[in-house]
Amino acid sequence: MTTATSLFDPVENDLSILIDNLTSLVQAQHPILGAAAEHLFSAGGKRIRPAIVLLLSRATMKGLDITPRHRRLAEITEMIHTASLVHDDVVDDAELRRQVPTVNTLFGNRIAVLAGDFLFAQSSWYLANLDNLQVVKLLSEVIRDFAEGEIQQGLSCFDTDVTLEKYLQKSYFKTASLIANSGKAAVILSDAGEEIANKIYSYGRNLGLAFQIVDDILDFTTTTEILGKPAASDLASGNLTAPVLFAMEEKPSLKILIEREFSEEGDLPQALDLINQSHGIEKARALAYQHSQLALEDLQCLPNSPAKESLMDLTDYVLSRIK
Template structure:
């Protein structure tokens, strides 16, 4: 992503300035997650779409601010996610609630959501405010759905996809659309990039869930098998459930023994469920590629395509 290296570097500096607060504990808690790094995939997508749809291949100041807002919202959601899922580490460092406590972590997450709302309002674009505000509603909806379906062996793949949209894809879809609104793009282009973000986000989540079973802890940003442990039933497990009744028994018992997690992973790996989940992710990736290739010249969108392929390559 050579063409946006300067913008990504500036983004990191601006994020530190944006979360500045006079309260040292809140600042320290918020900074904890930014220091944990992350690939900044969401801002990179916003920057690349901005360049793709601009006649001068430039990025507006408002689009740069949108990228920062998106990353703050994403980070706020991780703070709250880690509390709900009781994760001790995130990207190799202790989580906010682990360093401080749950109360401080909740407040730090709320603080970040409030900061993002303030900067969003200052864009002075009502359509963008409406579009981005929808993300925060969807996050809450996704968390509630996940909580209701915790350790529910009757969950369907459709319910899983819906929850994945709320928790992951909505952020990418809405921020992609907001990027085009700031450019005063046509409704057709707005819709194209909303769908691009939606399918990319769904693929990203499905692949994340596959990696939770097949990846190494240091590459995941959280302990392997943590989804199962927390009762978050994901695509590979849901697809394997139809063939292995023992999994249902283990879920109903809420994986009460530590060995149950590794045993469940071994059972899932013996089926074709991981491959089937991968196929679903690939379908979503193909839809994003179709949007990009059919309407936009390769010379302008090759970096955006490379991010799309990178998301798929994470499982290879």
Template sequence: MIVILMARACNVHSNKEGVLLPAQRSIAMISEMIHTASLVHDEVIDDSDTRRGKNTINKLWGEKKAILAGDFILSAASMALARIGNNTVVSVLSQVIEDLVRGEFMQLGSKENENERFKHYLEKTFKKTASLIANSCKAVSILVNSDPEVHEIAYQYGRNVGIAFQLVDDVLDFTSCANRLGKPSAADLKLGLATGPVLFACQQFPELHAMIMRRFSSDGDVDRAWQYVLKVRRICVVYRQVNLMKTCPGAAFIKH
């Protein structure tokens, strides 16, 4: 939907009708196929049994068939991409697949230097999530406009939406229940992943550093890290309420 809306916006901006070009619709379909294939492979890597409350392909049919299914979807997407016949678009969307793989490799490691961790986390987030949206938005703009500045604007919009989406998703892993998420809560911690909330909590509770480096593998690490993150959340809520009461006389009444 994001890619379709970006395509229509670019068409109007280029003094064309908002109706989608066939190639733009194909890019939207290809983007969804790449996304789906990446999820199928992710479930195998994460050994997940459910996704959005339903059994995963690897749970139903086994890892081998799940991997082959993901590969098949990617091959179909590649064939559809080739049929568009625009070399620049092919190059842009091919970058997405490379980024997905590199992002997965980045997720396997942790930075020893605490100052580099958040940068590493954001770069991994871009490659695993935002690159798909950014490059897909850029691809549909290329088809109707030759201005590199327009291409960059479309790319940056997709990049920011993608990163914001993943940041919110990482927060929900700590603040929402499994029924709402469609996946088990604290799933990232159980996989040994230190997402944004954990990295912020580590600034307040340095004892998290050792847990991050051993990827929460010791007994009790997941529960302790969870509690630290929730403590930081409570501190932030209290801080916001105190500042709201200072700036808004009716804040206490509104709160109750």
């Protein structure tokens, strides 16, 4: 199976530079904030979002080297993503991420919220220094979308009237917006034209939605050890994702269990059984495939290059996580 690491071969050196730069970019006067930032960036992760920015930068520069502004955009993208994870972990009261203690576990919720705010502020400062108003607007929209997505999720807990459309909108806000808008920003910095910029925005949107749907499937099909968080944690907290929404259409009794918030003994295991007995996971997999294919079509606007090949392979990689 193709790994994320091998997918990013065309930008392997670029990613090494990015990883070296991240901690030095986030310099804090208070040692606790500095320690929190260092912990975040040393915790690993696949760096998928900045890698996509770098791949798109190389794919649209027509054989020329990418610019310092492309590199800084990739770094800003990872800073914004990391800030959102810190806030997510506070909201979810998560103890682990990628099998290491979260910032809120190590430093407490108060410092974790401030660390997330600090990363957002630092990324905004570097963003402003790119001196491109269109790019500033795109990435500022991402930060707004993160908050909107968290609010939507918080207000819709255990709400069995949530539609698939609402679920996809929330998934866009929480996951796809960053990939779509940072990708479009990379194309703008390459001066590749509005038509390609809009196609790449659509690529990022569809890839991000496929990525989120696959994550939501894995919540039901993968062990806690592999996930790095408790399995079925979304369902237990009332976050109704694609497999659940599809399953409710087939299993009306699932709605009853959700609406009473799994308050009776055995409710959650029974709900999981109903989901597994339905075609919910299968239908969610089909939805992820649909969005990955749309993402693949969006890439036809780019000239052939190793970077484009990697971006195309990424649409398969996203789905391979649930094969």
